[in-house]
Structure formats: C-alpha cells, structure tokens
Amino acid sequence: MSTMNNVGRPTTPQATTPNAVAEKPATLTGGRGLLQDEPLIFEGEGWGKTGVDLPAPKTDGSDLGDLVRRDPIGLPGLSEPEAMRHYVRLSQKNHAIDLAIYPLGSCTMKHNPRLNEKMARLAGFSDIHPLQPQSTVQGALELMDSLSHWLTTLTGMPAVALSPKAGAHGELCGLMAIRAAHEAKGEHEQRRKVLVPTSAHGTNPATAAFVGYTVVEVAQTEDGRVDVADLASKLGPDVAAIMVTNPNTCGLFERDIMEISRLTHEAGAYFYCDGANFNAIVGRVRPGDLGVDAMHINLHKTFSTPHGGGGPGAGPVVLSEALAPFAPAPWVVNTGDGFKLVEREEDEAAQAFGRLCAFQGQMGMYVRALSYMMSHGADGLRQVAEDAVLNANYIKARLSDLMSAAFPDGPCMHEALFDDEWLKGTDITTLDFAKAMIDEGFHPMTMYFPLVVHGAMLIEPTETESKAELDRFIEAMRLLAQAAKAGDVDRFKGAPFHAPMRRLDETRAARQPRLRWIKPEGSNQAA
Numbered sequence: 257m258s259t260m261n262n263v264g265r266p267t268t269p270q271a272t273t274p275n276a277v278a279e280k281p282a283t284l285t286g287g288r289g290l291l292q293d294e295p296l297i298f299e300g301e302g303w304g305k306t307g308v309d310l311p312a313p314k315t316d317g318s319d320l321g322d323l324v325r326r327d328p329i330g331l332p333g334l335s336e337p338e339a340m341r342h343y344v345r346l347s348q349k350n351h352a353i354d355l356a357i358y359p360l361g362s363c364t365m366k367h368n369p370r371l372n373e374k375m376a377r378l379a380g381f382s383d384i385h386p387l388q389p390q391s392t393v394q395g396a397l398e399l400m401d402s403l404s405h406w407l408t409t410l411t412g413m414p415a416v417a418l419s420p421k422a423g424a425h426g427e428l429c430g431l432m433a434i435r436a437a438h439e440a441k442g443e444h445e446q447r448r449k450v451l452v453p454t455s456a457h458g459t460n461p462a463t464a465a466f467v468g469y470t471v472v473e474v475a476q477t478e479d480g481r482v483d484v485a486d487l488a489s490k491l492g493p494d495v496a497a498i499m500v501t502n503p504n505t506c507g508l509f510e511r512d513i514m515e516i517s518r519l520t521h522e523a524g525a526y527f528y529c530d531g532a533n534f535n536a537i538v539g540r541v542r543p544g545d546l547g548v549d550a551m552h553i554n555l556h557k558t559f560s561t562p563h564g565g566g567g568p569g570a571g572p573v574v575l576s577e578a579l580a581p582f583a584p585a586p587w588v589v590n591t592g593d594g595f596k597l598v599e600r601e602e603d604e605a606a607q608a609f610g611r612l613c614a615f616q617g618q619m620g621m622y623v624r625a626l627s628y629m630m631s632h633g634a635d636g637l638r639q640v641a642e643d644a645v646l647n648a649n650y651i652k653a654r655l656s657d658l659m660s661a662a663f664p665d666g667p668c669m670h671e672a673l674f675d676d677e678w679l680k681g682t683d684i685t686t687l688d689f690a691k692a693m694i695d696e697g698f699h700p701m702t703m704y705f706p707l708v709v710h711g712a713m714l715i716e717p718t719e720t721e722s723k724a725e726l727d728r729f730i731e732a733m734r735l736l737a738q739a740a741k742a743g744d745v746d747r748f749k750g751a752p753f754h755a756p757m758r759r760l761d762e763t764r765a766a767r768q769p770r771l772r773w774i775k776p777e778g779s780n781q782a783a
C-alpha cells in the first residue's frame with residue numbers, strides 16, 4: 257500500500273482516542289456512504305490496457321535514432337468511464353468553494369462566478385498560442401491592456417507588471433524591481449536589509465531572503481499594528497525596503513501607514529506593500545495614495561479567479577513612478593492603431609530587470625479577473641470591500657461572547673481573528689477544534705497564523721457569503737464552542753471521525769515525506 261505520505265488509508269482504524277462514532281465498525285471495503293474507496297491510479301488493474309484506439313505509426317521511428325522507446329511507456333491504462341470515475345471520486349474527497357463557505361483567513365476564498373468561466377473559455381482567449389503573430393491576437397492584447405488600466409486605476413499607481421503568476425511571485429517581482437532601482441542609483445551594495453513585521457505572511461521574509469537580502473523583524477504593538485518607533489529605529493542607509501501588509505494579517509488597517517511610508521522614503525528605502533488583503537479596501541482606498549512603491553494583487557483572491565491546491569493564480573504588481581522603468585518585460589502598449597507587446601531590451605525595455613516567466617503570464621486568470629471587475633463596475637467593487645468587512649465584523653460580534661477575539665477593541669477589516677485563550681483549561685487545542693469543524697461539514701479557518709497570536713484562528717468570510725450562510729457557520733461554531741466548554745473532549749481529540757481521511761500524523765508526514773509512488777516489490781505491473 258502506498259499513499260502520498262506515511263499515514264494510513266482513510267478507513268484504517270486509528271490509534272487516536274475513540275468515541276462513540278469511532279467505534280462504529282469500519283466498512284468491509286473501505287467505502288463510505290456511497291463513496292467507494294479509491295486507490296491511486298498506479299495501484300489499479302489497468303496496466304497494458306488503453307482506452308483509445310490509435311492507428312499504428314506510419315514510420316518505424318528510424319528518424320529518431322537512439323531516442324526510440326523500446327519498453328512500454330509505463331502508464332496505467334483506463335477506459336473513459338474508469339478515468340472519469342477515478343477523478344470524480346478523488347474530487348469528492350476534497351472540499352470546494354462550490355460546496356460551502358471556505359473561511360480561510362488571509363486567503364480570500366470567494367465564489368467564482370460562472371460568467372468568468374464562460375468568458376475565459378471563449379475561443380479567442382483560450383485557443384490562442386503565445387507565439388502567434390501579434391496581429392492575430394489583438395483582442396487578447398486589448399484585454400491585457402484593459403486589465404492593466406483597471407488595476408492601475410483601482411490602486412492609483414502608474415504602472416503594472418502583469419506576468420507574475422502568484423502573490424509570492426509578485427513579491428519576487430517587486431523586490432527585483434527595488435533591487436534594480438538601487439543598483440541604478442549605485443546604492444545596492446550598501447542597502448542589504450529588508451524590514452518585515454513579525455505578523456507578516458511567510459512569503460515576505462522568504463522572498464527577501466531569496467533575493468539576497470537580510471531580513472530584519474519589526475515589532476508589533478499591543479493592538480496588532482506595526483510598531484512605528486521600532487520601525488524608525490531600524491530604518492537607515494542600509495535598508496533597501498520594507499514589506500508591510502495592509503490591511504495586515506491580524507485583519508487590521510495600519511492606521512500609521514502614511515507615517516510608515518514617509519519614514520521609509522526619508523531613509524531612501526522603498527515601500528513594498530503585500531496586497532493580498534486588497535479585497536478589504538478595493539474601491540475605497542488607493543494604495544498609491546498611501547505612498548506604496550510596489551504591491552502585488554492576487555487576482556485569485558480579490559478578483560475571484562479560482563485558487564487552492566496550488567494554482568493557477570496570478571499576481572500582477574503595480575509600481576510607482578520610481579520603480580516603473582525596471583518592470584519586467586513583457587508589457588502591452590496601445591500604439592494608436594493596435595496593441596503591441598514590448599518584449600525585448602531593444603524595444604522600450606532597456607531598464608527592465610528581465611523577465612519573470614516565459615510568455616505573458618496567466619491569460620485565463622486575466623480574463624476571469626476582468627470579467628469580475630466589469631460585471632461589478634466601480635460601485636460594485638467598492639461594495640465588495642464594504643460587504644467583506646461587514647461580514648467579518650458580523651462573525652466577530654456573534655462569536656466574541658464564547659471565543660476570545662485577539663484584538664477585541666474596535667472593528668476588524670475583512671477577517672476576524674481569535675486566539676485560544678477561551679480554550680484554556682479544556683485540554684482542547686486550536687487544531688482539535690479545527691478538526692471537529694470538519695466533522696460538522698465546515699472547512700476550518702486558518703490556524704496558528706499569524707504567529708503573533710497564540711493558537712490563532714483567522715476567519716475570513718468574504719463578501720460572497722449570504723447572511724443565511726454566515727448564520728449556518730456561526731451556529732456550528734457556537735455549538736462546537738459550547739461543547740468544548742462543557743468538557744466534551746472526545747469530540748475534539750480524535751476528530752475528524754467522519755472525513756474520508758482521519759487525523760494525519762502531520763509531523764511524520766513532513767519529516768519523512770513520500771513524494772513518489774514506488775512500485776511494490778514483486779509487482780507484476782508492467783514497467
């Protein structure tokens with residue numbers, strides 16, 4: 257038996273604390289309520305079989321010389337219904353935004369309108385090739401130009417680099433532009449530090465380190481914001497940039513943001529803003545007005561393109577006047593009688609720091625994001641921010657009597673942050689609580705992040721949940737919180753009891769990952 261990591265198959269009885277549910281007999285086959293157990297595709301019986309009938313090749317392959325394959329290709333073969341069922345069964349073991357609220361804080365998991373999907377599948381966007389002559393893809397280039405216009409208008413920034421493929425990739429883009437700007441001024445050698453607040457998303461320090469900077473932590477105040485005095489004491493001629501998330505990862509607006517950017521510029525450094533939380537302020541606040549020099553926008557968060565499971569995302573970076581010349585190629589220009597990609601240094605990209613990816617970036621995400629923007633309009637986008645903030649405050653208000661809000665004073669922005677103070681004395685941890693949520697049919701919130709809050713539970717409902725859906729979620733949270741306080745420990749300790757996968761030994765899986773399927777000894781499955 258092999259699985260992706262060293263834990264049992266879904267139905268393997270576990271040595272965790274049993275409760276009434278766990279003691280129910282395992283099924284005979286490993287199936288569970290109309291969902292059959294599903295082996296890995298390599299563990300099936302389909303070796304040497306094929307679901308398609310291909311004509312014999314016309315050549316003997318002699319033109320390929322030594323490259324001709326002599327052994328079977330080594331892929332499992334499935335008929336169409338078998339392939340279909342394999343993937344549908346796997347998909348049913350997963351959670352999806354189309355099933356229920358996905359309250360992950362810091363991630364903005366919102367509904368993806370079907371209109372976006374329809375637009376992205378238009379042949380003029382989906383069936384084109386990045387190497388096609390530009391004269392044949394004018395519509396696609398115009399779409400990129402329109403998207404750039406919306407992004408620069410919404411952020412109040414003069415330029416945008418569309419090609420980064422995720423938020424983290426956008427951070428890389430921003431810091432590379434910052435490094436290029438310091439190099440152009442001859443200050444790169446002296447500016448080796450990047451300041452990052454303690455509450456930052458892990459990608460911020462990771463990106464700074466990846467670009468070769470030394471990461472210096474900035475402290476946080478009691479009320480969950482950047483400690484401006486600490487920041488000021490660390491700024492100086494050796495600092496290249498600060499990376500600040502706003503609204504921050506505690507779900508709070510940095511109210512000293514103007515002072516933060518003023519101090520940063522005074523020290524000759526640049527202000528990189530992590531824009532992952534743009535959903536909370538879109539249409540209400542323009543980061544350009546706050547003195548931001550570079551900011552990525554996760555299209556897959558704020559502008560509703562699908563994400564989760566690793567992609568595909570898109571992380572365009574808006575840039576200030578100072579950084580715009582260093583933006584990576586390519587970009588689109590409107591020449592007056594058509595659209596053109598600026599791709600090479602000898603075009604107008606002399607100072608570009610290079611490219612971040614082959615071709616132009618995630619075209620399908622661009623289409624979805626623009627579709628979302630245009631269907632909302634400017635007023636609708638403003639309402640996105642307002643409703644997202646209202647929904648988070650509703651959750652905070654309805655749960656604060658049972659659970660402890662990390663920053664109880666005043667409203668939050670788009671996410672409600674609780675700590676584990678309220679679980680003290682129950683022997684139940686944030687992790688136990690989250691696993692019990694799965695049994696009740698709810699995907700857990702973000703746990704243990706940000707690190708500055710003990711046992712953090714970060715809940716982001718987004719604007720796309722109705723009051724009825726929020727009430728369902730709140731009711732489940734309240735019932736669980738009451739059970740925790742009443743000492744119903746077994747409900748939590750071994751959870752989840754009802755999910756396809758029982759609780760994983762996450763430490764062991766991380767320490768001894770098995771990332772590849774290895775053919776079992778003595779297997780007769782053809783190579």
Ligand SMILES: *Cc1c(COP(=O)(O)O)cnc(C)c1O
Pocket residue numbers: 362363422423424425457459460501505530532533554569571
């Ligand atoms: C999601 C997120 C990122 C990283 O974005 P990806 O698109 O996942 O690479 C960075 N910072 C914050 C605050 C985030 O929430």
